[in-house]
Amino acid sequence: MSNLWFLNGIRKGIVTEKFPKTPPEDPPAWPSMLSGAGDARCPVDAIDGNGWNMDKCIFCRRCTPAYSPTGNQDIFTVESEAPIFHRSLYIYPLDSGSCGGCNVELMNIFAPHYDANRLGLFITNSPRHADAILVMGVFTEGMEDPLRLAYEAMPDPKIVIALGSCAISGGIIGDPALDISKYNVRIAGCPPSPYTIIKALIAAKGV
């Protein structure tokens, strides 16, 4: 290498995956869609008589071998699509009370392996420029006001996305950042992998 960074960049070539056109190259086993049936031990009651609930699951492996990971990364729920954003979606991330895992995975979707910008997904630094607010972590007293203010500071139309089990259900840590009915999109996982996040955000744009 030389310290001509421009040349360094070119020499490195393209590392970005073709995902989502092609399947993920290196999906993690946990978290991913679980397959299995019946009751099993679960510290967060994600498994009961009705089977597995991805929104509550923290993917702690207690339920193995009754349930096992499939590697399928499509663990998200889109309640209402927002086709107005189908060209581009500007996201304002708000950390309500996370462990930092969701924060890093969200950051990772813009790293070279994933490069979410090519898919029309962008981060904005102010809710005033945002189409979507992406909430991470459990409810905390200190972030209650900032969360409300950020939502109010966003122009209409706007959508609310929950990232990770803490934001959706509180996980094993506490209470959810918002009531589950307030979310237009729920991205399960603890933390959700970049593949899951990208797929979910594209689905939210309603292509």
Added chain:
Amino acid sequence: MKYYSFGEPSGRFIGYSQGFKVYATTIARQYTDMRQPEKKAVPQGEFYFGYGPSTGGMIESVGVDLLTPGELITEAYVNPSYKQRNVTIRGRTIGDASLIVERINAFHCAAHSIAFASAVEDALGFDLPDGIAHTRIIALELERIRSNLLVIERMCQPAGFGVPANQLAILREEATRIVSRATGHRYFFSSISPGCSMMNLSGVGNAVRKISSTFSRIYDDLLESKVFMSRLINNGKVSIDSLIGPAARASGQARDARIDSATLPYSRFGFTPVLHETSDAFARFQVRSEEILQSAGIVSDALNGASNTGKMEKLEGDGEGAARVESPQGDLFYYVKVENSIVRDIVMVSPSSSNIAAFTQSMKGNIFTDFHFNWESFGIWISEAGVVLQ
């Protein structure tokens, strides 16, 4: 308690919680007021510039107040309590407690899990087999590589240094995928718990060597960039007594849990800490970078003799235990009291709290544009500083 005893202060100061002052080998029972310090009154013409809690420039939610007459920063206050999580661990089983400890800071899950597991093992008098100790060292050093890569990546970003930032992001993702292949989870979740560690170490050696050699070239090139260096040199000088981790080692002090904590057998690998003298952001950048290369070496060495217990040992009994490991940020201390496999008390002293104090000190006399370089150089994680375990 094999490693620690309650009593008078002895050895270097590690940090404090509300009830404990922790030193190298002793714990002093002392009350410390954990509330935010009172802010200085605003002198004529100056004002508090409020940054955060929710802002695009920071990874996590944190409120920063900078007292400034414009441009120059005369006082800094960091408030990690906006996103303060009050997490109940007391009364839970060791297994459930372990799940929560992993989620104190996902990015440093290995450090937290290993420190907690060691404390529990200490409390129950469980002797860790050598093979698992080696595996834990590998986990800790892999995590250190990834954490330091992020610190350097984040230091490149405010300089608009896109190519190295992205190349470091590639390496970081590769490190994460090593962890993912070895443990089934990108952040070590549910792979380390008291009495056990589950890692499939095949292929780790080669992959880490690749990261190490690529990083070594990026580091050399970064050192050539005068523009980038000038943002770091003399930025955020701090050499107070209570420094720990990379911040201490960047001011020439050989403080490292890997040499003065008996929890893990680092001495077998002839470990000596990386030291730099200038105590500014540049020195912290150098320490972090060189530790990536050093950690890659430790991983290679520790792979010989590493082994796994495929499944969790059943741990039972009563007792108190304490342990300290070197997380990428510095000393991470756990104390637990176990009764009948139930956690009755838990105390955590996080390196980020200590680093926040050091950062606050180092911001005095800086200017606004220094902020992000200096902040990132400490590698502070609010999730571990702003959490209350109860």
Added chain:
Amino acid sequence: MYQYIAVIIFGIAALLSVISRKAGYITVVAGSVILIVAGFRPSDYQSYFILISSIVWILISIYSLEYDRKYGRWLSSLFSLTVMGMAMILVSQTYLIFIAGWEVMSIASYAIIGLNSRDHTPPYVFMVFSEISTILIIAGSVFAIFQQGGFSFSFLPVGNDTPLLLISLGCITKMGITPFMISEWLPIAHGNAPANASAMLSATMTLMGVFMIFRLISLSPQSIAIGIFFLAIGSISVLFASIYAYIAENMKMLGGFSTIENNGSILSALGLLLIVQQDVFRIFIILTIIIFSFAHSLGKTGLFLTVGSTKGEYFSQVSAGSGRWVSAGSIISFASLSGLFPTLGGLATWMLLESFFMEAYLGGFLGIIAIVVGSVIAMGEGMAAGAMIKMSSFTQLYPKTRTSRSGGLAIFLVGSLIILLFLASPIVFPAVLKGSVSGTLVFYGFTIESRFGPADFGLISPLYITVVIGAFALLAYAIFGKPRERAVPAWNGGRQDLTVYTSYSYSSNIRLMLRRILRTHVTSGSQPVSVVDIFWNTMIAVARSYRNMARRITLGVMNSSIGWYMVYMIVTFMVVLLISAYVA
């Protein structure tokens, strides 16, 4: 001769003011109108200064109708007397009347500052510099009178530039510029007067200096040495004054420094006039001086009247006058002082820089100096824009108080004039250039061009700006209709309270960046970034010795009340005026 009627009317205004302030100001308006009618001739460059001054006096008088209640009984009277002194300078045909006018102006304005200053230092400093300038002017006049053998202004023999140098030095001192050093007496003195007086001092009193230097240059032989001297101190003044304006905390001080900066620009243009040979180019420079003086005087009037209608003189306590029209007037004044389009100040700044670029092409060796001076002035103009942005944001964005009706009207009139004169400049100003020299400044449809042999330069014209801004606004409106707004609340990182920026902090970047020049001290005390005022400390030392001397004389000669002293002064100057008129 009719012009002297105006002078006498100003004198009458001074006496009337003792009885009724309003009557006094109305009389000043009347006198100013008569002065324009009697003294202004479009083809006479020098009479443009009469036009500029009179317009400013009219505006300030309108403003003062409801302003000066809180400033004691003498303000109106002394204001009229100062105006009278300036009118004497403008209409003077002999050195004697010029000196008499200069003294009337200086002493009356000294009294304004002295009566209204809480601190004793500023008036004494003002007096010291007034006396220095008077001594230099008298010395220069004596030289001129002996060399030409008469009292009246007439051409000086070739090779004699001593009168020009001495009188210019006297005028420069009055303009707040002393050789190789910015004197801070002007900002501090002007900052200590009531706003209407500050406006008069900054907008027209310093203009008298410009006027006299201009007059002497037209009577004197060319002098490259003095020209270079003017260029040097002019450009240094522009740069330093604009830096000091940028870091000023008192709004009137900011205005005072801005005055020095503008005077520095005009002095540089005068210096250029002294070294340039080509007749056509000289006329372009004269036009620059006139337009720049116009822009400076109007803009400065707007600035000081705006400050006058705010509560508090410091940015930290400012609460500006309310009303859309007042704001418009103020912002246009600030834009003009920043050298922005579409204002007269924009045109003036362009013409000034243009002059230096042309000299760079045409001047040979002197072209190098022109490049350097032009660059320094451009830097200063940039800094001045920063100072004016500070002025507009801190006066216009903060909670408002009520402005009096006449005050609001005057400020709005200032703004309108600045825009109108810019738009009308194609019609108004080429009228000066009747006859053979019409090719200097060509208003050619959408562009203004300056054509000198190899160096053709140009600028988009006021017409272009009007058409483009107007047409695009209409076009956008026609296509998109009323703009759709997605209004959302302010966002401050998730906090309820909003951060309030202080004006002191606004300029601390410059305090820190230029710490060598400004001698910034960074400490951990209550005011961690402070600037050492080396200039001001020197000024105070000079003034202090003068004060001691003056006190001894005052105690020895007279110790009656200040009121009687004022009456004595008014009567004395009326007598001086009548004698001078008789001699003339």
